Amino acid sequence: MYDFWLTCTRCGTGHPALPLYRCRACGGSLEVSYDYKAIFSRLPFERMAARTSPGIWKYRELLPVFPDTDPVTLGEGGTPLLPSGRMGSTTGGFRLYLKNESANPTLAFKDRPLSVALTAARQFGLTEVVCASTGNTGVAASAYAARAGLRCTVYVPAAAPAEKLEAMKAYGTVLETVTGSFSDAYAASAGEALRLGAFNLTSTYLNPYAVEGNKTLAYEIFASLQTVPDWIIIPVGAGPLLSGCYKGFREMLLAGVIDRLPRMVGVQASGCAPIVRAFQAGEQEVRPWSGSTATLASGIADPLSTYPEDGTRTLAVIRESGGAAVGVSDPEILRCRRMLAEREGILAELSSVTAVAAVEALCGSGAIRAGELVTAVVTGHGIKDMTAAINFEKTGVE
Ligand SMILES: *Cc1c(COP(=O)(O)O)cnc(C)c1O
Ligand SMILES: [Zn+2]
Numbered sequence: 011m012y013d014f015w016l017t018c019t020r021c022g023t024g025h026p027a028l029p030l031y032r033c034r035a036c037g038g039s040l041e042v043s044y045d046y047k048a049i050f051s052r053l054p055f056e057r058m059a060a061r062t063s064p065g066i067w068k069y070r071e072l073l074p075v076f077p078d079t080d081p082v083t084l085g086e087g088g089t090p091l092l093p094s095g096r097m098g099s100t101t102g103g104f105r106l107y108l109k110n111e112s113a114n115p116t117l118a119f120k121d122r123p124l125s126v127a128l129t130a131a132r133q134f135g136l137t138e139v140v141c142a143s144t145g146n147t148g149v150a151a152s153a154y155a156a157r158a159g160l161r162c163t164v165y166v167p168a169a170a171p172a173e174k175l176e177a178m179k180a181y182g183t184v185l186e187t188v189t190g191s192f193s194d195a196y197a198a199s200a201g202e203a204l205r206l207g208a209f210n211l212t213s214t215y216l217n218p219y220a221v222e223g224n225k226t227l228a229y230e231i232f233a234s235l236q237t238v239p240d241w242i243i244i245p246v247g248a249g250p251l252l253s254g255c256y257k258g259f260r261e262m263l264l265a266g267v268i269d270r271l272p273r274m275v276g277v278q279a280s281g282c283a284p285i286v287r288a289f290q291a292g293e294q295e296v297r298p299w300s301g302s303t304a305t306l307a308s309g310i311a312d313p314l315s316t317y318p319e320d321g322t323r324t325l326a327v328i329r330e331s332g333g334a335a336v337g338v339s340d341p342e343i344l345r346c347r348r349m350l351a352e353r354e355g356i357l358a359e360l361s362s363v364t365a366v367a368a369v370e371a372l373c374g375s376g377a378i379r380a381g382e383l384v385t386a387v388v389t390g391h392g393i394k395d396m397t398a399a400i401n402f403e404k405t406g407v408e
Contacts, residue, residue: 014074016218017043019323027074029134029209031216039319040218042074046264055265059233064088066122066226072261073226074219075129082128082158086121087226089113091234091385096353097366103380106369107239109231109387110356116177118309118359118390119227119251120150123213126223128154131209137161138208142199144192144247144309145174146390147213152181163202165195169308171395191303192247193315214248214312215320224254225261231385232262239272240382241333241372243365245389246276246285247312249324255387256327272385274333276324277368279361281305281340284314285321289328289335296321306340306402309361309390334377338367340402346370347392347399357392360399365389 016025020038030040049071061068066087075081090113094106111119124147131139138161141151148164155162163184166175170187178185186202188195196212203210211217232238238259244252252274262268278286282303288296299313314321328335338346346363350356358366365386372378392399 012076013045013048013071014042016040029130029136031210031218039215039323042218042222044072046261050265055262055267059229066125066223069226069229073126074222075126076133079129079133081125082132082154083125084115084121084153084157086114086125087230089230091231092354092356094354097349104373104378104382104384107235107383107385108354108356109227109385111387111389112356112358112362112391116146116150116153117394118146118150119224119387120146120213120390121154122226123220123223123250123254124150124154124211127151127209127211127217127220128158128160130219131160132158134209136207136209138163138206139211140199140203140206140208141165141211141213142192142195143170143213144311145170145394146309147211148183149174149177149181149394151211152178152183155183156181163208165199165202167192167195171308171398173394173396177394191315192312197316213250214317215250215253215323221250221254224251225258227251227387228255228258228262232259232268235383235385237383238268238270239385241275241378241384242272243275243277243368243372243384243386245307245310245361245364245387246278246324247310248314248317248320249276249285249327251387251389252276252324253327256331271331274328274331275368275372276328276333276335277364278310278335278337279305279307279340279343279364280337281307282311282313283337284318285325285328286335286337288321288325294322294325296325306398307343307361307364308395308398309359310364334372336368336371338364338371342367344399344403350388351392356388358388359390359392359395362389
């Protein structure tokens with residue numbers, strides 16, 4: 011009936027477009043599939059991209075929404091792709107662009123997946139939404155739920171930055187603080203969503219509709235550059251932003267508007283880096299991160315305790331693209347945060363500047379070569395974890 015449906019990433023079974031999270035046949039995670047032939051024959055990709063409307067909804071035929079559903083939107087997407095200026099001169103002979111996602115309505119890229127997820131909630135007639143969040147998903151879910159008039163409950167680990175918690179409350183969200191890591195919040199939210207019959211917006215791969223919003227990042231990077239970068243550098247927790255972005259490039263390849271794919275680099279903080287560990291060990295499967303998850307980069311500190319297969323899915327995309335997974339330390343993160351603010355005028359949150367730290371590392375190791383085109387995604391705004399950064403610089407504790 012529609013041009014999209016859900017497919018199991020493990021066994022390939024197809025399911026109709028319903029609010030589902032797991033394959034009914036095998037329990038595997040689900041992904042949205044499209045009839046691209048039908049979509050592009052009605053509307054070529056170039057014509058979608060040429061629409062004058064700003065933001066992600068100009069690509070709505072490539073998003074999992076019914077044709078008659080009004081998007082839940084706050085003007086997300088359409089963020090600037092800035093050539094690096096004074097910082098580039100320190101990193102050598104490649105061209106670096108910064109995709110500044112802190113220009114989104116709630117100051118992080120999460121507005122892309124949450125705009126799509128709340129639109130999906132609306133089209134399914136759901137009245138409640140629930141999620142687990144390290145902070146930014148919760149803020150975006152709260153804002154878009156408020157916009158849609160839906161009741162929102164967010165489960166956050168106690169270590170989430172105060173700025174994000176206060177923002178969620180300001181939007182009228184019910185906030186539940188969970189002792190432990192993001193993975194503990196994940197478990198609590200899953201139980202509550204089930205109990206309430208609420209749409210679960212948790213930004214792992216759990217909600218297949220949310221993940222699709224991330225594809226628009228790829229469309230926009232291409233629209234700005236009119237070419238495909240050699241490298242795309244993305245901070246990752248579980249990695250749906252990285253996978254979603256790669257899917258967007260694959261769709262453009264299918265549509266015939268590009269002729270090659272970028273190498274995808276996933277960046278994690280060394281203090282919590284399950285995907286990097288597996289990449290470096292040459293393993294095919296990601297294992298949960300054991301022990302402490304101590305890092306200032308709270309937005310990407312996900313030990314993947316009960317869903318390591320999400321990390322495996324991201325690792326597979328990184329490998330397929332010929333990319334890399336890179337770990338960066340907290341001192342490097344703090345140094346890069348200052349550099350990005352002082353030399354580029356971009357104040358990014360601690361999780362986000364890991365992308366810039368990784369560019370330096372890849373350049374230093376010779377992986378990125380002179381003349382190559384690199385896009386680093388600045389995923390969120392520094393104003394949202396200001397207190398953690400200030401406290402750490404003053405006292406050395408979070
Ligand atoms: C969520 C988040 C990420 C990681 O994205 P995933 O798609 O969950 O891997 C990176 N940076 C910031 C600021 C985030 O909020
Ligand atoms: Zn299955």
